[in-house]
Amino acid sequence: MEDNNRIIKTEYSELMQKSYIDYAMSVIVARALPDVRDGLKPVQRRVLYDMYELGIRYDRPYRKSARIVGDTMGKYHPHGDSSIYEALVVMAQEFKKGQPLIDGHGNFGNIEGDGAAAMRYTEARLEKLTQDAFLEDLDKDVVDFIPNFDETEKEPSVLPCRIPNLLVNGSEGIAVGMATSIPPHNLSEVIDAVKAYMLDENITTAELMRYMQGPDFPTGGIVTNKDELLSIYETGAGKIKLRGKVETEKGKNGRTNVVITEIPYTMIGANIGKFLSDVAALAESKKTTDIVDISNQSSKEGIRIVIELKKDADVDHFISMLYKKTRLEDTFGVNMLAISDGRPETLGLKQIIKANTDFQFEINRRKYERLLAKEQEKREIQEGLIKACNVIDLIIEILRGSRDRTMAKACLVDGVTEGIKFKTKQASVMAAQLCFTENQANAILDMRLYKLIGLEIEALIKEHEETIANIYRYEDILERKSAMAQVIINELDALKKEYSQKRRTVIDNCEEVVFEEKKIEEAPAYCLIDRFGYTRCVDVATFERNQEAAFAENRFVFLVKNTGRICLFTNTGQLYTVKVSDLPFGKFRDKAIPLDNVSNFDSTREQLLLAVGQSELNLYRLLFVTKQGMTKMVDGGEFDVMKRTVAATKLQEGDEVANVCVYQDQKYIILQSKDGFFLRFEVEEIPEKKKNAVGVRGMKLSDGDEIEAVFYTKPGDETSVEYKSRTLVLNQLKPAHRDSKGTKVRA
Structure with a gap:
């Protein structure tokens, strides 16, 4: 009896490694990376082929996108409708593709990042270029067809693309452990480069770039590192520096308007909104005071972002600041990774053109072999019909004398006359000499009588002459090879003539933008932080006019320098620093911002214990008290750091800071525990330690007890607190020494 419970032992790490590699290769080859031959990812190829199969051509009505997506998912791409629809949308967006492959009807999103409408609302059909350059010869057996995921349909392994689409439309994709990023290029220039390669296969990349200058982004803009492009196109990797196009116009009342008419390709989508907010932030943070207004006047006609400046503004300085402080100048990371011969490979310009050219020769070889076979078959039949017309009387006699088609066909092919009734013996002798082929005999037997008309015979002879010419x-x-190359070049010229566009991106060597921030004149200011952690700064004059309200409405009020930093100490023992220049500066009632927005402080999990100007810390010492009763004094100069986050003190496990105080002239410190013990001793008993020290014990605590509050008193001042419904005068507590238990206070 067979044992069905047999256990197969295997190494878990090996199994995981093999499974992950299989998954990674599937993502790389079958999902995320384009094929160098047609420049399409599998999902894009399947969408285009499905539209071709559904007959959604450029000269036919639009069809619902949902129909296309559903059909593609059901037949070829079982990976979810959202990925299919996203691929369809991108192929229809003219601001992303150099040559859109799909003609979209409806809301297909815009350059500012608004998404497309749901697939049930939009419609689509193929672009004419897609039919002419991608799908034209699919019926001529020029590419291999492979089974789909469930082997119920056939799909092309690659589309017979006539142009290097990988360069024309570029590609972006993230696989496992690798990514591709290829910029779009100008169709006319790419075709010229391909023709140059076909005429001289030893051409260098530098010579190819005489025809193809560099990337041509649909958003225009300026490529500023022309001299670095050669290295990028030789290696297939590098960084292209992009810059938006800026113009100046005369505005109202003698003002100057800075107008952005073209943006870097990397600003497509949400980054336009980010640019606008970055420009607004420059004004809010007082990096510039030249901005009067900013408006986005972009429309279907193109990008138009207008920044209105003051009359006396330094326009050149402002434009330089835009390039340096916003994404108006950006980099496009190039990594020309594609599937070549079934595996991912980083390709240079010449390698991509070579791969595409080899592919062109392959599909044209298969195309003309198929056409030649058809013409040869047609010639065979035509020659048989012409020969039959010359002996038509004999053939009619054979047909009339035969019992069935088989008998007549045998006579036409092999000259078999047995069983056929002939009128004369001469006809029988002539019939025995016939030797038509099978195809010719079938054509003769299927021929209609009207073909015997004189004009029809002349047309047949003329058609035969054309067939012979086609065969030759x-x-x-x-x-x-040179003849086939000329055919390919002629096809490329026809595509160039019909679909060429003017270059939109300027390629140049531009000087590095020089921008020096105007030095801020150092001046004192007051920082205000309310109990919700919102902060802002005001000048000294404004503070003095609203001093009473400032102290009443805010938890921390302290003097800072506008060029300095503020320090935030928290219960977790962290110190966060913030540049004063990052805080809003204005009128007393102006809007404040949360500390979370300008620092690493997290108000959801931390408590702010002390906020103070960094420059003030050098003059004083800080006193730390933790919930476990540890105390220490630290020189304020230790906190004069530039990092945004540092450890302000060292804590024992499970401990946190209960109080941080700037030590000035306090005489006594009073520690209050949760169990109601109060300990009063002189501050001078607390030793000075480094910030990374734990400190010394300030109060003996029972198990489960902890420091709940910390108070300070000065000589001559009477300080009282409310404790359990009674007023407690702290100065009247019995003085003790550090590291003692204190006095129990009862309600």
Whole structure:
């Protein structure tokens, strides 16, 4: 009896490694990376092929996107409708693709990042270029067809693309452990580069770039590092520096308007909104005081972002600041990774063109072999019909004398006359000499009588002459590589003539933008932080006019320098520093911002214990008290740091800071525990330690007890607190020494 419970032992790490590699290769080859031959990812290829199969051509009505997506998912791409629809949308967006492949009807999103409408609302059909350059010869067996995911349909392994689409439309994709990022290029220039390569396969990348200058982004803009492009196109990797196009116009009342008419390709989508907010932030943070207004006047006609400046503004300085402080100048990371011969490979410009050219020769070889076979078959039949017309009387006699089609066909092919009734012996002798082929005999038997009309016979002879000419032409194309190259070049010229566009991106060597921030004149200011952690700064004069309200409405009020930093100490023992220049500066009632927005402080998990100007810390010492009763004094100069986050003190496990205080002239410190013990001793008993020290014990605590509050008193001042419904005068507590238990206070 067979044991069905047999256990197969395997190494878990090996199994995981193999499974992950299989998954990674599936993502790389079958999902995320384009094929170098047609420049398409599998999902894009499947969408285009499905539209071709559904007959959604450029000259036919639009069809619902949902129909296309559903059909593609059901037949070819079982990976979810959202990925299919996203691929369809991107292929229809003219601001992302150099040459859109799909003609979208409806809301397909815009350059500012608004998404497309749901697939049930939008419609689509193929662009004419897609039919002419991607799908034209699919019926001529020029590419291999492979089974779909469930082996119920066939799909092309690659589309017979006539242009290097990988360069024309570029590609972006993230796989496992690798990513591709290829910029779009100008169709006319790419075609010229391909033709140059076909005429001289030893051409260098530098020579190819005489025809193809560099990327041509649909958003225009300026490429500023022309001299670095050669290295990028030789290696297939590098960084292209992009800059938006800026113009100046005369505004109202003698003002100057800075107008952005073209943006870097990397600003497509949400980054336009980010740019506008960055420009607004420059004004809010007082990095510039030249901005009067900013408006986005972009429309279908193109990008138009207008920044209105003051009359006396330094326009050149402001434009330089835009390039340096916003994404108006950006970099496009190039990594020309694609699937070549079934594996991912980083390709240079010449390698991409070579791969595409080899592919062109392959599909044209298969195309003309198929056409030649058809013409040869047609010639065979035509020759049989012409020959039959010359002996038509004999053939009619054979047909009339035969019992069935088989008998007549045997006579036409092999000259078998047995069983056929002939009128004369001479006809029988002539019939025995017939030797038509199978195809010719079938054509003769299927021929209609009207074909015997004189004009029809003349047309047949003329058609035969054309067939002979086609055969000679096809044989010449297949035998001579130069002849096939000329055919490919002619096709490229026709595509260039019909679909060429002017270059939109300027390629140049531009000087590095020089921008020096105007030095801020150092001046004192007051920082205000309310109990919700919102902060802002005001000048000294404003503070003095609203001093009473400032102290009443805010938890921390302290003097700072506008060029300095503020220090935030928290219960977790962290110190966060914030540049004063990052805080809003204005009128007393102006809007404040949360500390979370300008620092690493997290108000959801931390408590702010002390906020103070960094410059003030050098003059004083800080006194730390933790919940476990540890105390220490630290020189304020230790906190004069530039990092945004540092450890302000060292804590024992499970401990946190209960109080941080700037030590000035306090005489006594009073520690209050949760169990109601109060300990009063002189501050001078607390030793000075480094910030990374734990400190010394300030109060003996029972198990489960902890420091709940810390108070300070000065000589001559009477300080009282409310404790359990009674007023407690702290100065009247019995003085003790550090590291004692204190006095129990009862309600």
